[in-house]
Amino acid sequence: MLRYLLSRLLTFVPTFIGVCIISFAFIRVLPGDPIIVMAGERGVSEERYQELYEQFGFDRPIVVQFWDYFTGVLQGDLGTSYVTKRPVWDEFFSLFPATLELSICAILLAILLGIPAGVIAAVNRGKFFDRALMSSALVGYSMPIFWWALLLIIVFSGNLGWTPVSGRIDLLYFFDAKTGFMLIDSLLSGQDGAFQSAVRHLILPAIVLATIPLAVIARQTRSAMLEVLGEDYIRTARAKGLAPMRVNGVHALRNAMIPVITVVGLSVGMLLAGAILTETIFSWPGIGKWMVDSIYRRDYPVVQGGLLLVALLVMVVNLLVDLAYGLINPKIRKR
Amino acid sequence: MTLLNIKNLSVEFETAGGAFRAVDGVDIAVDENDILAIVGESGSGKSVSMLAMMGLLPWTATITADEMSFDGIDLRDLSAKQRRKVIGRDMSMIFQEPMSSLNPCFTVGFQIKETLRIHMDMDRAQRQKRAVELLELVGIPDPERRLKAFPHQMSGGMSQRVMIAMALACKPRLLIADEPTTALDVTIQAQILDLLTDLQKETGMALILITHDMGVVAETAQRVQVQYAGQKVEEQPVRDLFAHPHHPYTAALLDALPERATERHLPTIPGVVPGQYDRPQGCLFSPRCKFADDKCRAVSPPVQPRDLGLARCHYPVNAKEDAV
Numbered sequence: 001m002l003r004y005l006l007s008r009l010l011t012f013v014p015t016f017i018g019v020c021i022i023s024f025a026f027i028r029v030l031p032g033d034p035i036i037v038m039a040g041e042r043g044v045s046e047e048r049y050q051e052l053y054e055q056f057g058f059d060r061p062i063v064v065q066f067w068d069y070f071t072g073v074l075q076g077d078l079g080t081s082y083v084t085k086r087p088v089w090d091e092f093f094s095l096f097p098a099t100l101e102l103s104i105c106a107i108l109l110a111i112l113l114g115i116p117a118g119v120i121a122a123v124n125r126g127k128f129f130d131r132a133l134m135s136s137a138l139v140g141y142s143m144p145i146f147w148w149a150l151l152l153i154i155v156f157s158g159n160l161g162w163t164p165v166s167g168r169i170d171l172l173y174f175f176d177a178k179t180g181f182m183l184i185d186s187l188l189s190g191q192d193g194a195f196q197s198a199v200r201h202l203i204l205p206a207i208v209l210a211t212i213p214l215a216v217i218a219r220q221t222r223s224a225m226l227e228v229l230g231e232d233y234i235r236t237a238r239a240k241g242l243a244p245m246r247v248n249g250v251h252a253l254r255n256a257m258i259p260v261i262t263v264v265g266l267s268v269g270m271l272l273a274g275a276i277l278t279e280t281i282f283s284w285p286g287i288g289k290w291m292v293d294s295i296y297r298r299d300y301p302v303v304q305g306g307l308l309l310v311a312l313l314v315m316v317v318n319l320l321v322d323l324a325y326g327l328i329n330p331k332i333r334k335r
Numbered sequence: 336m337t338l339l340n341i342k343n344l345s346v347e348f349e350t351a352g353g354a355f356r357a358v359d360g361v362d363i364a365v366d367e368n369d370i371l372a373i374v375g376e377s378g379s380g381k382s383v384s385m386l387a388m389m390g391l392l393p394w395t396a397t398i399t400a401d402e403m404s405f406d407g408i409d410l411r412d413l414s415a416k417q418r419r420k421v422i423g424r425d426m427s428m429i430f431q432e433p434m435s436s437l438n439p440c441f442t443v444g445f446q447i448k449e450t451l452r453i454h455m456d457m458d459r460a461q462r463q464k465r466a467v468e469l470l471e472l473v474g475i476p477d478p479e480r481r482l483k484a485f486p487h488q489m490s491g492g493m494s495q496r497v498m499i500a501m502a503l504a505c506k507p508r509l510l511i512a513d514e515p516t517t518a519l520d521v522t523i524q525a526q527i528l529d530l531l532t533d534l535q536k537e538t539g540m541a542l543i544l545i546t547h548d549m550g551v552v553a554e555t556a557q558r559v560q561v562q563y564a565g566q567k568v569e570e571q572p573v574r575d576l577f578a579h580p581h582h583p584y585t586a587a588l589l590d591a592l593p594e595r596a597t598e599r600h601l602p603t604i605p606g607v608v609p610g611q612y613d614r615p616q617g618c619l620f621s622p623r624c625k626f627a628d629d630k631c632r633a634v635s636p637p638v639q640p641r642d643l644g645l646a647r648c649h650y651p652v653n654a655k656e657d658a659v
């Protein structure tokens with residue numbers, strides 16, 4: 001297991017360098033000049049432009065610029081935002097909890113609904129529930145996120161007035177962000193109705209963000225279960241006189257979880273992509289919205305630093321998935 | 336009293352190509368202390384008839400029988416829940432592929448103790464003790480350590496021993512062994528068969544041994560029942576069957592044994608067991624039988640009396656003059 005972990009960590013190195021290069025190059029190949037964008041309607045004089053141009057280091061060769069960025073990254077310095085003048089690290093960490101909270105709720109929703117749904121569909125293969133679930137999974141998977149979000153907003157916020165359209169909590173509540181997670185902070189604040197308000201703000205974005213992973217997890221669980229249910233050891237389990245709940249829920253599911261975990265891991269990567277859209281639609285103050293805003297502002301350090309951190313995050317999640325894999329699959333654990 | 340008594344068991348599968356009768360009017364009777372071998376080529380419905388009895392067939396199967404009783408219980412009108420109290424406890428089964436019959440995600444100990452937990456009134460310590468005892472019983476060295484092993488860490492022979500230990504956990508009255516040695520090396524095969532017969536003697540349970548190897552039958556069983564294309568075609572005590580087979584199919588199977596071959600080339604039975612789409616009229620064996628005539632091809636043969644091995648044949652072989 002330790003050797004396995006070390007070899008995994010080694011593959012991190014080239015991936016990391018690659019991600020640095022891509023994050024650096026991505027924003028620079030987009031047309032648009034950060035100085036002009038920053039100046040806005042008023043424009044900027046020729047001298048001032050030259051001054052800023054040198055100040056940002058744009059006059060130096062691109063390779064040198066990259067080297068500066070790369071050595072900075074290695075020392076833990078991601079630069080400062082052109083716009084807010086705050087370090088990218090600080091901005092990231094003040095916004096990240098909002099994204100994390102949304103993502104955790106979404107993935108939990110997807111797992112807690114998707115796995116049981118997949119199991120029930122597989123056990124009742126070809127029956128009504130199975131067909132209904134698989135068709136909705138197909139729809140959920142292929143539906144454009146923003147369209148689905150708007151639909152939910154129209155129905156639940158517009159027609160029914162049950163949920164707010166944006167933000168993380170009503171403006172009348174104000175308290176310290178002790179953990180950065182609104183659900184926990186609102187509970188800690190002890191203010192009446194704060195928690196309920198946080199839940200109502202969270203629920204639609206979480207549903208929207210959970211939709212695709214939910215569909216993917218349900219489908220993967222179903223197909224993995226179908227495969228496992230035909231195995232000899234399932235017949236053995238039934239021949240022992242075990243109840244169907246135990247055969248399906250313990251003997252079959254444990255084996256079916258092996259491919260499902262991979263899909264959950266991949267979903268986390270997709271989740272971050274989905275979070276960008278979802279946060280923008282619901283004005284959720286997380287890193288997704290932050291990055292979209294900085295792309296519009298051509299805020300190079302924020303975009304490249306944000307991309308890098310998100311990519312690192314996905315890599316770490318994948319590593320964790322591999323570890324979980326080893327825990328559940330004894331054939332890997334003993335290597 | 337007969338421990339297991341099955342009369343006229345039929346199993347029909349609903350398939351894309353219509354109904355398929357995998358088991359066709361089979362009788363099976365076993366007493367305590369009895370070893371019955373069921374022999375037949377692949378596809379003759381041996382496994383399906385046993386799985387039907389255990390209630391392990393998929394819903395596409397329709398099971399009918401005039402009688403199906405075990406230890407005085409009518410298996411036909413048992414609810415699924417009541418049946419689960421019997422199978423795995425009083426009636427248990429081991430399978431052909433030991434390696435894939437154990438769940439790869441759980442330790443050997445977990446899988447053995449699970450059976451004890453659902454059927455027996457035992458606490459943790461008792462279950463651990465019984466599990467160790469069971470592994471010793473089936474001849475697995477260092478049982479405490481083996482209980483913590485996962486199935487992929489064991490050989491096929493070892494896995495089959497574990498399967499046997501699991502099947503014996505609750506001291507069953509009947510053990511069904513469905514080709515328990517087919518997937519194993521020849522040397523291991525003999526060990527597992529010896530183990531099974533020893534355990535049978537020790538416990539006095541009934542044993543149904545499914546096989547397509549007549550050699551295995553000669554060494555282990557007391558009675559043999561030959562199945563062909565879903566039908567029972569003959570039944571006799573082992574010695575009599577080997578001396579005087581009455582059904583041409585049995586005779587052909589015996590002729591195909593290397594140790595009984597009289598010619599230099601081993602005689603084989605031409606053709607294969609009829610499947611869903613090529614079931615013949617009349618006698619099911621007629622396309623492959625060297626004695627077949629027009630009557631065989633048109634009329635289903637009757638079951639002959641017991642002194643002719645209950646052979647399902649118009650012209651049983653080895654019939655004594657006075658018996659006909």
Ligand SMILES: Nc1ncnc2c1ncn2[C@@H]1O[C@H](COP(=O)(O)OP(=O)(O)OP(=O)(O)O)[C@@H](O)[C@H]1O
Pocket residue numbers: 348350355357375376377378379380381382383384393395547610
């Ligand atoms: N679930 C099923 N659906 C349809 N047909 C089936 C099913 N299970 C078994 N059969 C058919 O029933 C027939 C008898 O199968 P069975 O497994 O009992 O044979 P067997 O005598 O045990 O052979 P083997 O020596 O290969 O184990 C075969 O033709 C098989 O294709």
Ligand code: SF4
Pocket residue numbers: 582583584618619620621622624625626627628631632636647648649650651
């Ligand atoms: S009935 Fe005829 S074809 Fe069938 S086994 Fe007997 S002799 Fe052969």
Ligand SMILES: [Mg+2]
Pocket residue numbers: 381382383513514
């Ligand atoms: Mg079989």
